[in-house]
Structure formats: C-alpha cells, structure tokens
Amino acid sequence: MSEIPETARLKWNQLREAFENYITIRMEFHKEAVVYTVDLVREALEGPPRGLNQELAFEIADHLSEEERFQLLPQVLRFCCIDRSAQWARTFVLNLPRQRVLESIERLVEPLLAEQDYFYWLAIADLFHCLDRPLALKMAVRMASHEDYDIREWGEELLKDFRPLEENGEET
Amino acid sequence: MQDDSLESIRRVWREATEAYDVFTSLRAKLYSDNRSQLVEMVNEALIHPQNRSDQYLAFEIAETLTECERLKLLTALLSYCSCGRLAGQAKSLILALPRHPVLEVIEGAAEPVLAENDFLDWCNILDVFNSLDKELARRFATRMAAHDDPNIREWGSDFLKED
Numbered sequence: 001m002s003e004i005p006e007t008a009r010l011k012w013n014q015l016r017e018a019f020e021n022y023i024t025i026r027m028e029f030h031k032e033a034v035v036y037t038v039d040l041v042r043e044a045l046e047g048p049p050r051g052l053n054q055e056l057a058f059e060i061a062d063h064l065s066e067e068e069r070f071q072l073l074p075q076v077l078r079f080c081c082i083d084r085s086a087q088w089a090r091t092f093v094l095n096l097p098r099q100r101v102l103e104s105i106e107r108l109v110e111p112l113l114a115e116q117d118y119f120y121w122l123a124i125a126d127l128f129h130c131l132d133r134p135l136a137l138k139m140a141v142r143m144a145s146h147e148d149y150d151i152r153e154w155g156e157e158l159l160k161d162f163r164p165l166e167e168n169g170e171e172t
Numbered sequence: 173m174q175d176d177s178l179e180s181i182r183r184v185w186r187e188a189t190e191a192y193d194v195f196t197s198l199r200a201k202l203y204s205d206n207r208s209q210l211v212e213m214v215n216e217a218l219i220h221p222q223n224r225s226d227q228y229l230a231f232e233i234a235e236t237l238t239e240c241e242r243l244k245l246l247t248a249l250l251s252y253c254s255c256g257r258l259a260g261q262a263k264s265l266i267l268a269l270p271r272h273p274v275l276e277v278i279e280g281a282a283e284p285v286l287a288e289n290d291f292l293d294w295c296n297i298l299d300v301f302n303s304l305d306k307e308l309a310r311r312f313a314t315r316m317a318a319h320d321d322p323n324i325r326e327w328g329s330d331f332l333k334e335d
Contacts, residue, residue: 004213008206012213015198019232020225022191029184036178040185052189059192 026060038068045075049082058088070096074108081112081123094130102132118150125158137162199233211241218248231261239269246274246281253300254292263296267303275305279312291323298331310335 033040037060044057061072073096079089093101109124121143128136140162143155202210210233217230234245242249242265252262266274278301285293294316302309313335316328 004209004216005206008202008209008213011198011202011206012217015195015202016217016222016225016229018191018195018198019229022188022195023225023228025184025188025191029181029188032184033181036181040181044185052193055196056185056189056192 038071042075077108080127081120090127121151211244215245215248242269243273247284250282250297251285253296263300266300294324295327
C-alpha cells in the first residue's frame with residue numbers, strides 16, 4: 001500500500017476524536033435515558049424528515065435490544081418507502097424475529113397503503129417479498145385487483161413470479 | 173418522570189446530535205478529499221491502532237468501503253478474527269465479500285497472520301475458511317495437523333476427524 005500524506009493522517013486523527021466524542025455522549029445518553037430511549041428514538045423517527053435527529057435515531061435504533069427494536073416497527077416501516085432510508089429500514093425489519101413481524105406487519109402497513117402512493121405499494125410489496133412468500137403472493141393478488149392502473153399493472157407483473165416457470169414461457 | 177430529568181435526557185440527545193453532526197461532517201470531508209488514501213488509513217488503523225477508538229473507527233469506515241477496497245484489508249481483518257469483541261465484525265466483513273475473489277487471495281492474505289503462530293489465529297482462520305469453502309478448510313486443517321505446535325496440531329486433527 002502507498003504512503004499516507006500527513007494532511008490525511010491529521011484528518012483521520014480529527015475524525016477519531018470526533019468519533020470518540022460522539023460515542024462518549026451516546027453512551028451517556030443510554031445511561032441517562034434508560035427506559036425512555038425507545039420513546040425518544042420514536043419521537044425522532046416521527047419528527048421532521050431528513051434531519052440529524054432522524055439520522056441519530058437510525059444509529060441508536062440499530063443498537064437497541066430485539067424487544068426495543070420491535071417496538072419501533074410501526075415507525076420504521078414508513079422509512080422502507082423512502083428512497084434514502086429504504087435499505088436501512090428494510091435491513092432493520094428483516095433482522096427482527098420473522099414470526100413476530102409476520103403476526104403484525106399486515107396491520108401495520110395499512111396506514112401506509114391507505115395513502116395510495118404507488119411507490120409505497122411497491123416498497124411494501126418488495127419488503128413482503130423478502131419476508132415471506134405467501135405474504136408476498138397475497139400482496140401481489142391485492143395489487144393486481146387495485147383500482148389504480150400502475151399498482152394493478154405492477155401486481156400483475158409480481159404474480160408472474162408465482163406462476164410455474166413453463167407458464168411464463170421459460171424453460172424448466 | 174420529572175420534567176427536569178426529561179429535560180436532562182433531551183439535552184444529552186441534543187448533544188449527541190451535535191456530536192454526530194461533527195463526526196459525519198468530518199467523515200464526509202475525509203471521503204471527498206482523501207478517498208484514494210482511505211483504504212490505507214483504515215488498514216493502518218487496524219494494524220497499528222493508536223487506541224481502541226482507532227480500531228472501532230476503522231471497522232466503522234471499513235463497512236462503507238467497496239468490496240474491492242475491503243479485499244485489500246483481508247490480512248488485517250483476518251488478524252482480528254481472534255480479537256474479542258471485534259472478531260464477529262471482522263468475520264462478518266470477510267464473509268460478506270464476494271466468495272470467488274476472496275477464495276483467490278485469502279490463503280496468501282492469511283500467511284502474515286499465521287506466521288505469528290498464535291493458536292487462536294490458526295483456529296479462527298480455520299473457522300473462516302470453513303465458512304467460505306469446505307475443501308479449503310480441509311486443506312488448511314491438514315496443514316494444521318502437521319504443525320510443530322501440539323495445540324494447533326490437535327485442533328487440526330480434531331477438525332479432520334469431525335469432518
């Protein structure tokens with residue numbers, strides 16, 4: 001590997017100090033907040049979008065216990081539908097205990113689907129696809145009979161994945 | 173909860189937000205100004221850390237590097253596979269890399285670590301190899317079973333028996 005310039009080393013050292021400071025304060029937060037941690041993270045997730053509060057909430061949420069993370073599922077689902085945070089949110093959901101998520105997720109996504117935003121439907125269908133095949137099929141069927149043309153068309157496309165390969169004109 | 177306690181928690185949250193802002197701004201600056209040296213800096217922080225923060229920061233940044241860049245960290249990451257709290261993270265970073273390019277270079281990358289002849293390094297590298305490729309693990313265990321160190325030898329023999 002090549003030589004590291006002195007200016008780059010200086011920047012690394014500054015970054016390390018900032019990292020140390022951030023981690024120290026975050027530990028202080030965990031020590032002080034204790035049972036209020038989830039409430040504060042939830043408050044930040046529900047707050048104005050794109051703020052630092054939300055970015056910090058993502059960071060802290062990742063380090064919570066499974067039970068605490070599960071409590072944030074309703075708030076996190078919305079982020080599955082927002083481009084810049086979709087990957088984080090999807091990983092967050094998929095890292096939760098699958099069975100528990102399956103027991104509540106259909107009910108929890110309803111408010112999002114009720115907004116009738118095409119991209120929300122796509123994002124939720126994509127999440128269901130990663131979570132559970134029967135759930136994904138159910139969603140595809142629902143989309144394929146939706147009154148919105150774009151959602152319906154996408155649902156029909158998704159349904160093709162559930163048909164036997166020969167029906168799709170592919171070789172088995 | 174009393175108002176003053178809640179206010180105190182909110183104050184710490186605000187401080188954490190500010191500290192996170194400083195950290196992410198400096199990180200963004202390092203990415204924009206020194207992207208080409210970033211992998212070298214992470215490697216140095218892993219191999220010659222000034223303190224534990226250096227190690228944790230290196231792992232934090234390593235997560236964001238490209239697969240190609242992370243491949244260059246392979247020797248350093250393998251040396252962390254027996255390093256307490258960071259071992260799991262090191263193994264995850266290695267196993268998240270595309271299998272074929274890793275298999276092409278990992279034996280060579282492991283040599284500097286194995287040269288230290290630390291029993292735990294040998295065991296953990298066998299564990300990584302086993303997660304990557306059974307044949308590679310068997311070959312490595314055979315090498316271990318013929319090692320001068322009786323502990324490494326025994327571990328290799330036991331692996332082969334169970335295989």
